[in-house]
Amino acid sequence: MCRLNNKTCFLRRFYRAAFFFPAVFGFWSCGIISLADMGIVTWPESRDQVLSEGEEIWAECSIKPETWSAESCASVRGGASQHSIDFRWDGGRMYMTPVPPLDPGRRYVLYLSGSLQAADGRTFSVQRVIPFFSVSAEGPLEIIAVSPKNGSDASPGTPLVFTLNRAVHRADFREALDVSPRSGYSLRFSEEDRVVTVTPEPAWDCNTLYTWSLGTGAGDASGITLASGRSGGFRVQEDREPPLVLSVSPAFYSSGTWLKLPGLGRKDPLLLELSEDVDLDSLAAAFSLSPVVNGSFLHPGRGRFVFLPEGEFVMDTEYLILINGELKDLAGNHCKAGFSTILRTDIPPQVVESILFMDDRPETDPVEITAEDLAAPNPVVILFGGVEPDLSLLVSINFLEPYDEPYREALTRRIQVSAFFPDFLPDPSRVSAVWSLFNTCLTLEYEGFKKSELPDPPLKPAAEKKLYRLFIPGGREFSENRNGSWLREDVRILLEAQE
Structure with missing residues (x-):
């Protein structure tokens, strides 16, 4: 029973209805439904x-x-x-x-x-x-950089260079590019088609404002285009400044660019950084290496040139690099200061890491000689033995760097085990020569060693000794491998067969 006044009861009924009917109506007509x-x-x-x-x-x-x-x-x-x-x-x-x-x-x-x-x-x-x-989630093609920058000054021979975030479709780029005033030019695309160099042919006119535009028709191979067109401009002024050579350093190519190296390797290119672009023919005429290494030049970017050697740089050698006044920029200004520097090759030498000697005696452990033993001032003498009058010996030589053909065969011929003392002692015979799977270990087997006679009495002359010598030649002519390294010194070890 409602004990409140009529107005209060009416309001309660109204609010109950207000909550109930919209819920029903909303489910039916307002879409409270998933x-x-x-x-x-x-x-x-x-x-x-x-x-x-x-x-x-x-x-x-x-x-x-x-x-x-x-x-x-x-x-x-x-x-x-x-x-x-x-x-x-x-x-x-x-x-x-x-x-x-x-x-x-x-x-x-x-x-x-x-x-x-x-x-x-x-x-x-x-x-x-x-x-x-x-089509793709990579996003639109984008221009990362343009040189010369918008509103800057440029010389008559300065190229217009576009750098993009990925490879561009060459034909589409040609059609989308416009340069005004109309001028002849050529396009050069980098190996990855990410850098486009627009070179004027002939040079830009002096005291002229050039504008360029690249429309949205420029796209990549899959048809993904620029999100919006780009435009810019530069003023061409007469160039009177001579070019400067800033640096020359060993380099390698990685991820679309040339990076400097701390040392000169056997076939490393050389990166030349200049204050501006120069005439490529004049650079080739002005550049020299001593000792001579022939090569050719690339032009990967503004003020950057790369010398690609046709020959090889030699271990433990200093190279004098000269760039003389024949060098000129695209405006015809000659280099006045010249440039010179010395680069020394950084090629690790070949090393005999260890030599293992094994004789006929099964109860005897092999004898190992390390690189430290070989570097010692005193000569190394290996004593070995056996039960037969004419003994055999296995010699395993471990090198730091591998030897591939034809270097492997040449070195195998030059390594010798020969009679050393006395003069009339015959040389042992080589039975076999086997290289390991990775060409870093050569195992040689020799037989026909004569034993030294033990002094009896002890004061018997030392002339009864019989000595042999293992000889591994050093130097580029005798021990070079495919990496351009070789043994700096000969390796000589005396061998003596005993009872």
């Missing part, structure tokens, strides 16, 4: 999905909608331009074709948002947002 319950599926179906070229965008609902209502809820946004949509229906599936077509490499968003009216009169609130990529 999209999954409505059976809405889309393509793209997941966030940041990549749609291949030619794939269509579509949406489908298990509840038949009014076509005009579904189309009013759908839109595709993003990219560099505005897109309208051409709709096409196939049964309950709504296909959406953006006009103009989506740009490859761009991120777009499919929106299904608003009030969706079903064919049976019901109305639902729809809210779905699906970001996706067209």
Whole structure:
């Protein structure tokens, strides 16, 4: 029983009804219902999905909608331009074709948002947002750097250089580039097609403002273009400054650029850094190496040149590099200061790391000689023995660097074990010579060693000794390997067979 006054009872009934009827009405007409319950599926179906070229965008609902209502809820946004949509229906599936077509490499968003009216009169609130990529998720082609910079001064021979974030399609770039006033020029693309050098032919006109533009037609091999066109300009002034050679250093090529090295290797290129671009023929005429190493030049970027040696740099050798006044820049200014520097090769020498000696006696451990033993001032004498009058010996020589053919065969011939004392002692015979799998160990077998006779009595002359010598030749002519290293010194070890 309601004991409150009529006004209070009326307000309570009103609020109860206000909470109940909107809930019922909202479920029926305002769409308090999940999209999954409505059976809405889309393509793209997941966030940041990549749609291949030619794939269509579509949406489908298990509840038949009014076509005009579904189309009013759908839109595709993003990219560099505005897109309208051409709709096409196939049964309950709504296909959406953006006009103009989506740009490859761009991120777009499919929106299904608003009030969706079903064919049976019901109305639902729809809210779905699906970001996706067209053709590729890499993003648009981008210009990372341009030289000369916008608004700067340049000499008549200065090239216009574009650096991009990935490889560009050459034909598209040519068509998209415009330079004004009209001028002849050539395009040179780097090996990875990421750097494009525009060289004037003939030189730019002095006291002239040049402008350039690169349209969105410039793209990569997959058709992904610049997000927007780029433009810039530079003033051409007469160049009166002579070129300067800033540095010359060993270098190697990595990830699209040339990097300096601390030491000169056997076949290392040389990176020349100059204050400006120079005439390539004049650089070749002005450049010299002593001792002579022939080669050719590359021009990978503004003020950077690379000398590619045709021959090899030699271990333990100093090279004098001279660049004389024949060097001139693109405006014809000659180098006045010249340049000279000395580079010494940094090629590690070949090393005998150890030598293992094994004789006929099964109960005797092999004798090992290390690189430290060989470096000692006193001569090394190896004593070995056996039961037979004519003894055999295995010698295993371990090198730091491998020997491949033809170096391997040449070194094998030059390593000798021969009679050393007395003069009439015959040389032992080589039975075999075998290299290890990785060509760092040579095992030689010799036989025919004569034993030294033990003094009896002890004062018997030492002339009864019989000594042999292992000889491993050093020097470039005798012990060089494919890496351009060799033994700096001969290796000599005396061998004596005993009872």
